[in-house]
Amino acid sequence: MLLFVLDMAGVDGRDPVEDLHHLRQELELYMRGLSKRPAMIAANKMDLPEAEENLERLRKELVSETVEIVPIAAEQGDLNGLVAKLAAKVRESSKSIFF
Numbered sequence: 001m002l003l004f005v006l007d008m009a010g011v012d013g014r015d016p017v018e019d020l021h022h023l024r025q026e027l028e029l030y031m032r033g034l035s036k037r038p039a040m041i042a043a044n045k046m047d048l049p050e051a052e053e054n055l056e057r058l059r060k061e062l063v064s065e066t067v068e069i070v071p072i073a074a075e076q077g078d079l080n081g082l083v084a085k086l087a088a089k090v091r092e093s094s095k096s097i098f099f
Contacts, residue, residue: 002039003040005042006043008071017058042074043071045074
C-alpha cells in the first residue's frame with residue numbers, strides 16, 4: 001500500500017497534480033511496477049483557500065483510477081479519518097496477499 005501525501009495548497013508554486021506524476025515516475029525508476037501498487041492519496045493542507053480548487057483538479061485527473069483521495073489538514077490534527085481508512089486498506093490488502 002502506497003500513501004502519497006500531496007500539498008493541495010500549492011505552496012511555493014507547487015502543483016499537486018504534477019507532484020503526483022513526479023512521485024510515480026520516481027517510483028518506476030526505483031522499481032518497475034511499484035507505482036501501480038494499491039495507493040491512497042492524503043490531500044493535505046485542505047484548511048488553506050487554494051486547496052479546494054487543486055483537489056477538484058486532482059479528482060478530475062484521477063477519475064479513471066481507483067485511488068482513494070482523503071482530504072486532511074494535518075496541522076489542525078485532522079488525521080483520524082485518514083488513519084482509519086489507511087488501516088482498513090492495509091487489512092484488505094493483507095487478506096488478498098496471505099489468504
